[in-house]
Amino acid sequence: MTFIEDLEYRGLIYQLTDREGLLEKLQNERVKLYSGFDPTADSLHIGHLLPVLCLRRFQLAGHLPIALVGGGTGLIGDPSGRSTERSLNTSDTVAQWTERLKEQLSSFLDFETDVNPAVMASNYDWLAPLDVITFLRDIGKNFTVNYMLAKDSVNSRMESGISFTEFSYMILQSYDFFKLNKDFGCSLQIGGSDQWGNITAGLDLIGKMGGTKSFGFTMPLVTKSDGKKFGKSESGAVWLDRNKTSAYQFYQFWLNTDDNDVIKFLKYFTFLTREQIEELEAELRERPEQRAAQRTLAREVTGLVHGQEAVVSAEKISQALFSGDVKLLSESELVEALDGVPSVLLEDGEPLPLLDFVIAAGAAPSKRQAKQDIESGAVYINGERLKEAELAVSSDYRLHGKYVVLRRGKKNYFLVQYR
Numbered sequence: 001m002t003f004i005e006d007l008e009y010r011g012l013i014y015q016l017t018d019r020e021g022l023l024e025k026l027q028n029e030r031v032k033l034y035s036g037f038d039p040t041a042d043s044l045h046i047g048h049l050l051p052v053l054c055l056r057r058f059q060l061a062g063h064l065p066i067a068l069v070g071g072g073t074g075l076i077g078d079p080s081g082r083s084t085e086r087s088l089n090t091s092d093t094v095a096q097w098t099e100r101l102k103e104q105l106s107s108f109l110d111f112e113t114d115v116n117p118a119v120m121a122s123n124y125d126w127l128a129p130l131d132v133i134t135f136l137r138d139i140g141k142n143f144t145v146n147y148m149l150a151k152d153s154v155n156s157r158m159e160s161g162i163s164f165t166e167f168s169y170m171i172l173q174s175y176d177f178f179k180l181n182k183d184f185g186c187s188l189q190i191g192g193s194d195q196w197g198n199i200t201a202g203l204d205l206i207g208k209m210g211g212t213k214s215f216g217f218t219m220p221l222v223t224k225s226d227g228k229k230f231g232k233s234e235s236g237a238v239w240l241d242r243n244k245t246s247a248y249q250f251y252q253f254w255l256n257t258d259d260n261d262v263i264k265f266l267k268y269f270t271f272l273t274r275e276q277i278e279e280l281e282a283e284l285r286e287r288p289e290q291r292a293a294q295r296t297l298a299r300e301v302t303g304l305v306h307g308q309e310a311v312v313s314a315e316k317i318s319q320a321l322f323s324g325d326v327k328l329l330s331e332s333e334l335v336e337a338l339d340g341v342p343s344v345l346l347e348d349g350e351p352l353p354l355l356d357f358v359i360a361a362g363a364a365p366s367k368r369q370a371k372q373d374i375e376s377g378a379v380y381i382n383g384e385r386l387k388e389a390e391l392a393v394s395s396d397y398r399l400h401g402k403y404v405v406l407r408r409g410k411k412n413y414f415l416v417q418y419r
């Protein structure tokens, strides 16, 4: 299977300019390509994964990826795919976020290989020094307002309004493409489906300013069979920074993928081969309850983003929460596992009898209920079922010196932490 056939099999090609021309070029030479990421937050999220992984796919196929962080464009704000004006962030903030994004992006590409090393850049380096006269005379003159008004990103805002700032954004992204073409010989820009307008604007600019023949490529918008937006969990966006979305939550997000989406996601977000994916497809048909495809998806994507260790620990946490045996978790795993469950902080003192402990943990609304739960065997401390309401929950029960995990029923967890 050729590289392009692989992209096709995965459903990664949404729109292409000059398909034949690009296919031929990709077959005959190492192509320099880029994708841009604006620092609109302090981390990338899984909505960025498709283009990020695609840069890597091109690199694995021998091409030369440029990861561009929009240190300059992030100060302006892309109107593409948005119905309202963005609020501006301070230049210090954008500078900080630019550095974070560079770090994150660098983990996906190989910058050391001699043959086709990846390149990292920020468009702040050439956009910040651009003076307004040059911008308007040399670059702006190549765009008619009519052309700009016809772009979706602008046209869709005609009713609600768009600032001159966001209106001008496409010129900056076009200039990036031109600049990378002229200085590095970059001849392909890839991006999400919402980037088509900006990418083709860049191609038009390259044409007018005498650059070399170039191409544009967009990937599909990731959709889910239930019609809900991809990339959001109950607690909001799924970030690549593990301080914002823990590796365990990240793993869980993928593990919870619907049967109707999992094969598509394996194609989009993993580097498994067609044969491996087809095997999981058969497995899904025959034994859907085993969730082998989901498990593999979660393992692969978590491994790509957080590394193998994070996979081992996420699997350990899942297993512990499933069996209830939380005693084997390390302190950080325990904290990660129980992130978000109801928790209370108790003063160290006389050990509480189990009945009062259940109340103190917030696991029962009344003594009567707590007693009933305990006696019916629904109450577990650190995975151990305790049936005596009078039993003292002494410091012997503390994990890592300060935590007690209370469970009511099969999966209602409560965390008690001692000062």
Ligand SMILES: N[C@@H](Cc1ccc(O)cc1)C(=O)O
Residues within 6 Å of the ligand: 035, 036, 037, 038, 068, 070, 073, 078, 123, 172, 173, 174, 176, 177, 195, 198
């Ligand atoms: N406009 C892109 C980011 C980008 C920035 C600069 C570029 O040259 C290319 C792409 C986005 O919002 O996703």
